[in-house]
Amino acid sequence: DYVEIRRYLVDYGLLEREPDGSQYWLGSHTDQQSAKVGKQERKEKGEQEQMNRRKELQEQAKEVKTEAGVYQIRNERNGKVYIDSTLNLKTINGQRFMLQMGSHLNRRLQAEWNEYGENAFVIEVLETLKQDDNPYYDSKDALAKCLNRWFEQLEPYGDQGYHGDKKQSAE
Numbered sequence: 001d002y003v004e005i006r007r008y009l010v011d012y013g014l015l016e017r018e019p020d021g022s023q024y025w026l027g028s029h030t031d032q033q034s035a036k037v038g039k040q041e042r043k044e045k046g047e048q049e050q051m052n053r054r055k056e057l058q059e060q061a062k063e064v065k066t067e068a069g070v071y072q073i074r075n076e077r078n079g080k081v082y083i084d085s086t087l088n089l090k091t092i093n094g095q096r097f098m099l100q101m102g103s104h105l106n107r108r109l110q111a112e113w114n115e116y117g118e119n120a121f122v123i124e125v126l127e128t129l130k131q132d133d134n135p136y137y138d139s140k141d142a143l144a145k146c147l148n149r150w151f152e153q154l155e156p157y158g159d160q161g162y163h164g165d166k167k168q169s170a171e
Helices: 002-011 030-063 092-103 107-116 139-154 166-171
Strands: 015-017 024-026 071-074 080-084 119-128
Touching: 002 080, 002 092, 071 092, 071 107, 071 139, 092 107, 092 119, 119 139
Parallel strands: none
Antiparallel strands: 015 024, 071 080, 071 119
């Protein structure tokens, strides 16, 4: 059936026609059509490579061992400290970022950061939690106990720190 063949030739861009079907001619877009197909294939290949890279990075992230610990942000001008803990010590730079953006949750610390500037403060790790392969080991509980020891030792309350009164912090 020549009508059906002609329709397929138009659909595949090998033949072009007037909108009303009164004239047909060889398609001038055959090279462009091939280029479109090639471009689409390259795009799909790039997306696939990106997905593979994402999976590879996710696997690498699973293999990276994180270290939990307690850290302090110390004001070197007046000696006040802010103490906190994290399951991943690599994230403590986020504290600096929050302070730089003016969005730290501890308002007293944020106010003095704004007043004295970034150079007046030091962020340092106080203790790194030791890894334990025991299946019953609770790293969150161990981290909380470690943090409490540092609170008892440094007493960062009132004039010595940014944690308010000792009674408020215990609650």
